[in-house]
Every structure is written in C-alpha cells, then in structure tokens.
Amino acid sequence: ETGVTQSPTHLIKTRGQQVTLRCSSQSGHNTVSWYQQALGQGPQFIFQYYREEENGRGNFPPRFSGLQFPNYSSELNVNALELDDSALYLCASSVRVAGGPQYFGPGTRLTVL
Amino acid sequence: GIQVEQSPPDLILQEGANSTLRCNFSDSVNNLQWFHQNPWGQLINLFYIPSGTKQNGRLSATTVATERYSLLYISSSQTTDSGVYFCAVEAQGTYKYIFGTGTRLKVLA
Numbered sequence: 001e002t003g004v005t006q007s008p009t010h011l012i013k014t015r016g017q018q019v020t021l022r023c024s025s026q027s028g029h030n031t032v033s034w035y036q037q038a039l040g041q042g043p044q045f046i047f048q049y050y051r052e053e054e055n056g057r058g059n060f061p062p063r064f065s066g067l068q069f070p071n072y073s074s075e076l077n078v079n080a081l082e083l084d085d086s087a088l089y090l091c092a093s094s095v096r097v098a099g100g101p102q103y104f105g106p107g108t109r110l111t112v113l
Numbered sequence: 114g115i116q117v118e119q120s121p122p123d124l125i126l127q128e129g130a131n132s133t134l135r136c137n138f139s140d141s142v143n144n145l146q147w148f149h150q151n152p153w154g155q156l157i158n159l160f161y162i163p164s165g166t167k168q169n170g171r172l173s174a175t176t177v178a179t180e181r182y183s184l185l186y187i188s189s190s191q192t193t194d195s196g197v198y199f200c201a202v203e204a205q206g207t208y209k210y211i212f213g214t215g216t217r218l219k220v221l222a
C-alpha cells in the first residue's frame with residue numbers, strides 16, 4: 001500500500017511569486033485535506049477536497065487555492081506569496097469526508113524570502 | 114469553534130520513565146487522533162480513537178468522549194520517543210481537524 005507523498009520536499013520563493021505544491025493520496029482514499037504549519041505551532045486547516053470539489057475551507061484568503069484530480073491527487077496553489085506564508089505544508093488523505101482517520105504526507109517546507 | 118488544549122506543553126523524561134499526555138476539547142467530536150511529529154516534520158499516526166481505549170506496544174490511549182478528554186500513555190520511554198505530540202479532533206458536523214497546541218517531549222539517555 002502506497003502512503004501519502006508530497007512534492008517538492010523543500011522550496012524557496014520570493015515575495016510576490018506563485019507556488020504549486022503536490023500531493024498524492026494513499027491508495028483507495030478519495031479525500032485530501034491541506035494544512036499549514038508555522039514554526040512552533042500546530043497545523044492549521046486550509047481546505048479539503050472530496051471527489052474533485054472543495055468541501056470546506058479554513059480561515060485562509062482566496063490566494064490559497066487547490067485542485068483535486070480524477071485519481072484523487074491534489075495541488076495547493078498560493079499566489080502573491082507573503083513572508084508569513086513560510087511554513088510546512090502538509091496534506092492528508094482519508095477514505096471519506098467526515099469520519100475515519102487521516103494519513104499525513106511528509107510535508108513541503110516553503111521558505112519565502 | 115471547538116478549542117483543543119494539551120498538557121503539559123513541555124515534558125522532559127529520563128529514559129525508562131512513564132508519562133501521561135492529556136488532550137481536552139470543548140465540544141463533541143466525530144474523530145480524534147494522536148500524532149507524533151518527528152524532527153523532520155512527519156506526522157506519524159499513533160491512534161485513531163474517537164472513544165474507548167487502544168494499545169500499541171508501549172503506547173496506549175483512552176478517550177472519554179462524554180467528558181471531552183483523551184489521554185496518551187507512554188511507558189518505558191526511549192530517546193526515539195522525543196518530538197512533539199499532537200491530538201487532533203474533528204468536531205461534529207464539520208469536516209476539518211483542529212489540532213491541539215502540542216506537547217513537546219524530550220527523553221534523555
């Protein structure tokens with residue numbers, strides 16, 4: 001069984017640029033959630049995708065957007081990067097929208113200079 | 114929204130000691146998980162435990178949903194247990210996990 005994978009592992013961008021992060025869900029999972037974890041804090045929910053539709057969103061501005069593909073993999077896009085976007089970005093996959101455990105990928109560490 | 118608090122915030126143990134980590138939440142939940150975050154940031158799934166008791170080797174967990182708390186027990190701690198432990202809950206009627214503030218554990222050899 002293949003676990004959750006994310007790419008790239010690390011990324012350095014400058015303020016104002018755009019970035020795309022990728023996540024492949026665990027085999028058999030149809031729901032992907034994205035989280036942002038700033039240094040020293042717990043992960044914060046960004047949004048969730050279920051069957052290619054956004055299923056819910058946390059307190060993040062519209063410049064954070066996403067996609068889910070027919071194979072249930074997902075992308076997180078961030079436009080107009082700000083210094084405060086520097087964080088570890090985690091994706092998690094699960095079998096269904098509500099209920100059941102979430103399995104996390106290794107994360108992408110984004111640094112905005 | 115639901116509040117999730119963990120205690121203690123920091124814990125230092127000698128190898129071989131036992132410990133109890135606590136997670137309190139302010140509202141009813143669908144799901145609760147305990148995670149160990151290693152130094153590289155990977156969140157390792159320890160327990161999926163919305164209610165009841167589970168054990169896995171030296172670790173065990175208990176969730177008392179009616180009283181809105183969960184406990185993670187670590188016995189005979191090892192240096193590899195060091196890291197940050199998070200509980201995360203999914204409030205009823207929602208779709209997102211809310212993470213607690215974390216407990217930073219350091220186990221000394």
